[in-house]
Structures are given as C-alpha cells and as structure tokens.
Amino acid sequence: MRRARLAGGLVSGGVLLAYLLVLRHHYSSGPPGAAAARPLPQRQRSHRPGLQYGVMFDAGSTGTRVHVFKFQMKSRAAPSLQQETFSSIQPGLSSYADDPEKCSSGILALLDLARSSIPSSMWSRTPVVLKATAGLRLLPGDKAGQLLDTVRALFQKSPFMSTEDSVSIMTGQDEGISAWVTVNFLTGGLQGPGSGTVGILDLGGGSTQITFSPPDQKSVQMSNDVLLSFQMFNITHTVYTHSYLGLGLMSTRLDVLGGGHSAGGSRELVSPCLAPGYVGSWAHGEAVYRVRGQTAGTGTGTGTVYQACVSRVETVLDGTVRRTSPLDGLDFYAFSYYYDRAVDLRLVDEQLGGTVRVSDYTAAAQTVCSSLSSSPPVSPFLCLDLVYISVLLQQLGFLPDQQLKLARTIGDVETSWALGAALQYLQTLNPP
Structure with missing residues (x-):
C-alpha cells in the first residue's frame, strides 16, 4: 500500500512537472525568428544594493551616441556611478527619415558595444533606452514614428530589457532637466538641502536649453515662466527650464544663411556672415547648399562684417528668446557647441575645459569676423557661430562679465543629458 501511494505521488508529480513545462514553452515561444518578450523586472530589483x-x-540631430553606465545602487541614498562607456556614430537618426532601415547597422554596432561592456549575466536586467531629441522633433510625425519603430524592433531582439516606452522622443523640457540632473549629480548638487546646485546651458544642433534652480522663485514666476518640480533621491527640486526648438547651432546657421524656409534640395545661400567672395558647400540634413559671402567689397572694413552679421542674427532671433533674470551670481555650466567653439578659439583646453566670460565670445566674434578677408579661419562658419552664441547669451539675460564653466566631462563622465535620463529611468523602476 505504501509503495502504491509513493508511485501515485510520483506520477502526479510527473504530470504536474510536464504541465508546467508545457505552459513555460507556450508563453515563452513565438513566431519563428521573433524575440521572446521580457517582462519588466521586479520593482525592487533596480534599487537593491549592488551593481x-x-x-x-x-539620438541627436547630428549623431547617435550610446552611454553604458555602471552604478553601485544603495538602498536609501543616491547611487554612485562606477563607470561610463561611450561611443558615437554619424549622421543623426533623422538623416534616415526616408529609409528607416538604413539606421539599423549603426544601432546594432552600438548595441554590440553595450554587450561587450556588460557581463552576460546582467544583460536581462539591464534596461536599454533610446531618447531622440530635436532632430526627430523637427520631423513629420509619421517619419519619426517609422524610425522609432525600427529601433524598437532592434531593441526587442537584443538581450537587454526593453519595453514599448524604451524608445521615444523626449521633450525639450525633459532634455533640459535631464542635463541639469547630470551636471548636479556629478558636482554633488543633489546630495541634499544646502549642497548648492548649478545651472546648465546646452547648445545642440537643433535646439538649445537653459535650466537652473532660481534662488528667488517669485522673480521668475512674475516673468510668466513656468517652474517645474520633481523628485530625485527623495528630495524635491524646483527648476526653471526652457527649450528652444530650432535654435540649435546648425538650425540657426541655416536660418542665418537664408535657407530656413527652403523646400529642400540644393540651392545657393548668400550671407554677410561669410567672407566676402567665399564660395563653398554645406550639407545640412538631407540637403547640400551652395553658400557664398556677399560680393567682394560689400563687407570690407574693420568691424563691418561683424556688424552686418550681428544685425542678421538679431533679425533671425527677433522675438523668439525669453530674457530670464536674475542670472548674475548663479553658477552655470555650458557644454556641447558652447564648449566646441571655445576649444576652436583655444579659450579652454580641449581635454580639461575651463572658464570663459560671455564677453569672451563677443570679443572673439569681433576678431574673427573682422579678419575674414585677410586670414580666413579653418571653418568658414566660425564668424557666424560666434556671433550667434554671443547674441543668444545676451538675449537670455547674461551680462558680459558673467562667467561660464565649460566642460565636456566631469570626472571623466560626459556632461550630456544621458546620465540624468538614465538616473530618472532607473528611479521609475522603483519610485520612492
């Protein structure tokens, strides 16, 4: 009798095991070649102490960059960043608007880099996220959607944790806040009350952002601007942030050259911001433009090219930039094209960065623009770019003697919005 009971128990156990295996096969299998769906991890998993x-x-307007972050998570405190692996490809995702599949090879190459940077045992619980910025914000909705769908399919076939919302277009406000989180995380400004935060200025190819925590919130509210509050590491932060779509350096360069309202394709653009007599070509987006300076003699004379270029830039910006005050006395970090153009002028060290004044950009613009005829710069657009940066900073409300800290990296970590966005995403997996 005892043996019969034992045999019956074994048979029942075997049937149950077989049933469970059938269920597992049913829910994990799919059409041939399809990637198995990976559910979100347990909510507590992302913030468990450990790696x-x-x-x-x-996905920016001029290129796509991947950041692989390694964090040491802590149960009741901000995580510490152990390592960042970074790589980039060109052109930007928006360049494949008419043939989305062509973006696949570049995305796959960056995914390969991520795989090689992360232990295979960690792949299934490592979130992979793509956020597109101004390049895709400027595209028609259907074209942007097709590009995002292509990337989403590649992510779902990867070994990483991916969901429908892993691929998206971020708003300009999100971009500004994420960059602010990055810089203040790296400088210690998110440690708690009294730690002190810094503002950020980000000048990309298609858009530009300004974000800071105003010491006197009432003065900003009186200017009809909106303050946003959010939580990071159980602390509420209130910031002013504004994003200007279409006022990135490359988008504005196109407007200043006179091609902002062209129907696409190649055409000739004439600008007072180029050396008199200069003739060349410039590729932007899907178009290649023939560009030239004004007729020789029109822009000669010390300062004339500079003044003509300032007038042209001010016309393009007329009524588009909100003057925010007070900004004096606040510390600001500036990066992206603010940094690149300062490096071109040797105002800061390419590796170490440095500090400049707003007036340094203005003085450099005057020097470069007035010497276009006698000693043209390496880039024919340097005069235009510097004039735009100096005028933009002044219209934002910065005084000439305001100092800006320029940094490509802080502690060997890129000063972009990517780290801030990653921290915010991890926080959503386990909200406070």
Missing part, C-alpha cells in the same frame, strides 16, 4: 547597468542612446 546595476543601464544603456542610454542619445
């Missing part, structure tokens, strides 16, 4: 990786794709 946590995150893969963040920055």
Whole structure:
C-alpha cells in the first residue's frame, strides 16, 4: 500500500512537472525568428544594493551616441556611478527619415558595444533606452514614428530589457532637466538641502536649453515662466527650464544663411556672415547648399562684417528668446557647441575645459569676423557661430562679465543629458 501511494505521488508529480513545462514553452515561444518578450523586472530589483547597468542612446540631430553606465545602487541614498562607456556614430537618426532601415547597422554596432561592456549575466536586467531629441522633433510625425519603430524592433531582439516606452522622443523640457540632473549629480548638487546646485546651458544642433534652480522663485514666476518640480533621491527640486526648438547651432546657421524656409534640395545661400567672395558647400540634413559671402567689397572694413552679421542674427532671433533674470551670481555650466567653439578659439583646453566670460565670445566674434578677408579661419562658419552664441547669451539675460564653466566631462563622465535620463529611468523602476 505504501509503495502504491509513493508511485501515485510520483506520477502526479510527473504530470504536474510536464504541465508546467508545457505552459513555460507556450508563453515563452513565438513566431519563428521573433524575440521572446521580457517582462519588466521586479520593482525592487533596480534599487537593491549592488551593481546595476543601464544603456542610454542619445539620438541627436547630428549623431547617435550610446552611454553604458555602471552604478553601485544603495538602498536609501543616491547611487554612485562606477563607470561610463561611450561611443558615437554619424549622421543623426533623422538623416534616415526616408529609409528607416538604413539606421539599423549603426544601432546594432552600438548595441554590440553595450554587450561587450556588460557581463552576460546582467544583460536581462539591464534596461536599454533610446531618447531622440530635436532632430526627430523637427520631423513629420509619421517619419519619426517609422524610425522609432525600427529601433524598437532592434531593441526587442537584443538581450537587454526593453519595453514599448524604451524608445521615444523626449521633450525639450525633459532634455533640459535631464542635463541639469547630470551636471548636479556629478558636482554633488543633489546630495541634499544646502549642497548648492548649478545651472546648465546646452547648445545642440537643433535646439538649445537653459535650466537652473532660481534662488528667488517669485522673480521668475512674475516673468510668466513656468517652474517645474520633481523628485530625485527623495528630495524635491524646483527648476526653471526652457527649450528652444530650432535654435540649435546648425538650425540657426541655416536660418542665418537664408535657407530656413527652403523646400529642400540644393540651392545657393548668400550671407554677410561669410567672407566676402567665399564660395563653398554645406550639407545640412538631407540637403547640400551652395553658400557664398556677399560680393567682394560689400563687407570690407574693420568691424563691418561683424556688424552686418550681428544685425542678421538679431533679425533671425527677433522675438523668439525669453530674457530670464536674475542670472548674475548663479553658477552655470555650458557644454556641447558652447564648449566646441571655445576649444576652436583655444579659450579652454580641449581635454580639461575651463572658464570663459560671455564677453569672451563677443570679443572673439569681433576678431574673427573682422579678419575674414585677410586670414580666413579653418571653418568658414566660425564668424557666424560666434556671433550667434554671443547674441543668444545676451538675449537670455547674461551680462558680459558673467562667467561660464565649460566642460565636456566631469570626472571623466560626459556632461550630456544621458546620465540624468538614465538616473530618472532607473528611479521609475522603483519610485520612492
């Protein structure tokens, strides 16, 4: 009798095991070649003490960059960043608007880099996220959607944790806040009350952002601007942030050259911001433009080219920039094209960065623009770019003697919005 009971128990156990295996096969299988769906991890998993990786794709207007972050998570405190692996490809995702599949090879190459940077045992619980910025914000909705769908399919076939919302277009406000979080995380400004935060200025190719925590919130509210509050690491932060779509350096360069309202394709653009007599070509987006300076003799004379260029830039910006005050006395970090153009002028060290005044950009613009005829710069657009940066900073409300800290990296970590976005995403997996 005892043997019969034992045999019956074994048979029942075997049937149950077989049933469970059938269920597992049914829910994990799919059409041939399809990637198995991976559910979100347990909500407490992301913030358990221990190592946590995150893969963040920055799909900008001029290129796509991947950041692989390695965090040491802590139960009741901000995580510490152990390592960042970074790589980039060109052109930007928006360049494939008419043939989305062509973006696949570049995305796959960056995914391969992420795989090689993360232990295979961690792949399934490492979130992979792509956030697109101004390049895709400027595209028609259907074209942007097709590009995002292509990337989403590649992510779902990867070994990383991916969901429907892993691929998206971020708003300009999100971009500004994420960059603010990055810089203040790296400088210690998010440690708690009294730690002190810094503002950020980001000048990309298609848009530009300004974000800071005003010491006197009432003065900003009186200017009809909106303050946003959010939580990071159980602390509420209130910031002013504004994003200007279409006022990135490359988009504005196109407007200043006179091609902002062209129907596409190649055409000739004439600008007072180029050397008199200069003739060349410039590729932007899907178009190649023939560009030239004004007729020789029109822009000669010390300062004339500079004044003509300032007038042209001010016309393009007329009524588009909100003057925010007070900004004096606040510390600001500036990066992206603010940094690149300062490096071109040797105002700061390419590796170490440095500090400049707003007036340094203005003085450099005057020097470069007035010497276009006698000693043209390496880039024919340097005069235009510097004039735009100096005028933009002044219209934002910065005084000539305001100092800006320029940094490509802080502690060997890129000063982009990517780290801030990764921290915010990990926080959503386990909200406070």
